[in-house]
Amino acid sequence: MSQFAFELSHRDATTSARRGVFLTPHGPVQTPGFMPVGTQGTVKGVTIDQVAATGAHMILGNTYHLALRPGHETVRKLGGLHGMSGWEGPILTDSGGFQIFSLNAINNVTEEAATFRSHIDGAKVRLTPEHSIEIQEALGSDVAMVLDHVVALPAEPGVVEDAMARSIRWAKRCLEAASRDDQAKFAIVQGGLDTELRVQCATELSSMGFDGYAVGGLSVGEAPSEMYRITAATCPALPEDKPRYLMGVGQPIDLIESVARGIDLFDCVMPTRNGRNGLAFTDLGKVKLRNAVHREDTQPLEQDCPCLACRHSRGYLRHLFIAGEMLGPILVSIHNLTYYQRVMQGARDAIEQNRFDAYREEKKRGWGLV
Incomplete structure (x- = not known):
C-alpha cells in the first residue's frame, strides 16, 4: 500500500x-x-x-x-x-x-x-x-x-x-x-x-x-x-x-x-528573493520599500496581514533597508511568504464556494491587471 x-x-x-x-x-x-x-x-x-x-x-x-x-x-x-x-x-x-x-x-x-x-x-x-x-x-x-x-x-x-x-x-x-x-x-x-x-x-x-x-x-x-x-x-x-x-x-x-x-x-524563489531586495507583494500590488515615498509612511504593508512585518510601519521597514540592517530582508521575506499562503488559502476557499473566477477577477483588479 x-x-x-x-x-x-x-x-x-x-x-x-x-x-x-x-x-x-x-x-x-x-x-x-x-x-x-x-x-x-x-x-x-x-x-x-x-x-x-x-x-x-x-x-x-x-x-x-x-x-x-x-x-x-x-x-x-x-x-x-x-x-x-x-x-x-x-x-x-x-x-x-x-x-x-x-x-x-x-x-x-x-x-x-x-x-x-x-x-x-x-x-x-x-x-x-x-x-x-x-x-x-x-x-x-x-x-x-x-x-x-x-x-x-x-x-x-x-x-x-x-x-x-x-x-x-x-x-x-x-x-x-x-x-x-x-x-x-x-x-x-x-x-x-x-x-x-x-x-x-x-x-x-x-x-x-x-x-x-x-x-x-x-x-x-x-x-x-x-x-x-x-x-x-x-x-x-x-x-x-x-x-x-x-x-x-x-x-x-x-x-x-x-x-x-x-x-x-x-x-x-520570488517571495524571498524579492523580499531580500525590499519588494513586498500585497493585494494592491507590489510595494517598493526603498522608495522615498515610504520614508514617513506609518501604515503597515497590509492592514489585515498577520505576519511579523506587518506589526511595523512601512517607514520602519524602509529604514531597515536603507540602514543595511539584516532584519529588513528577513521581515519582508516573511511577509511575502505569508502573502503567497494567504492567496492560496483564498483560492481554496473560493473553489469550495464555486466562485474561483470571481476571486481571480478580484485579485487582478487589486493588482492593477484589469
Whole structure:
C-alpha cells in the first residue's frame, strides 16, 4: 500500500480549479498550495518556525546543491533533510534537472547522464537518473522528482523533441531505481511550447503510474500567455487522481491563472528573493520599500496581514533597508511568504464556494491587471 494519496474534494463550477489534499507520511498538504523554496536546506533568511507560521504545508530542497554541499551522505547522517533542518512537515526535492538548463555553459548531456562543473569549485559532477534518486533517498524527502532534460526556450523543434523523449526515458530509469516506499515519485512533463509534444509526454508518463506529475520547462523566459496555454493543454492529459505541480512558478497572478487551468502545487524563489531586495507583494500590488515615498509612511504593508512585518510601519521597514540592517530582508521575506499562503488559502476557499473566477477577477483588479 502506498503511503501517499491525493484526495480531490471539490472542482470549481466554471474553471478547472481543484480543491484537494495530498497525504504524505509527514502530514497533509492542502491544495492548491505553494511550497517555499529551501534550496540548500533552508528557506533563505527565515527560520523553520517562521516558515511554518506563514501557513506553509510543504517546502522544497534541491538535489544538485545539497549533493555538493554538505553532501547527501552528510545530510543522511544528520537525520535527513527533516532532521537537519528541523522541518516536521512534507519536503519535496528537485532532481537537479533544472541545473541542466541553468548551468548550460558548464554541462554536457548524453543519454546516460548530465555532467556538470560544480559552481562552487569547478569539480566534475556526473548526474544520472539513478544517482539523482540515490541522492534524494539519502536526503529523505517525501517527494522525489525524476531527473529530466530541460532546454532553454526558444529552441529548435528537434532539440525540444529530443529532450522530451529523453525525459521520458530518464523518468522510467528513475522509477526503476527507486527503493523507498515512503518517498513518492513525481514525473516531469517536458515538450517546450509544443502542445502536441506536451500531451504526448504527459500521456506516456501517465501510463507509468507515478504518484504525481509536474509541468516543467516553463517560466524560463517565455511570455506568461504561452505558459498558460501550455498548462491548459497539458493538465487534461494528466491523471485526475494525482497532484499536478507547476515547477518554478511564479508571481501571484501566475499562480491564480494556473490554478484556474488545473494546477495544484507551486514553488518559486520570488517571495524571498524579492523580499531580500525590499519588494513586498500585497493585494494592491507590489510595494517598493526603498522608495522615498515610504520614508514617513506609518501604515503597515497590509492592514489585515498577520505576519511579523506587518506589526511595523512601512517607514520602519524602509529604514531597515536603507540602514543595511539584516532584519529588513528577513521581515519582508516573511511577509511575502505569508502573502503567497494567504492567496492560496483564498483560492481554496473560493473553489469550495464555486466562485474561483470571481476571486481571480478580484485579485487582478487589486493588482492593477484589469
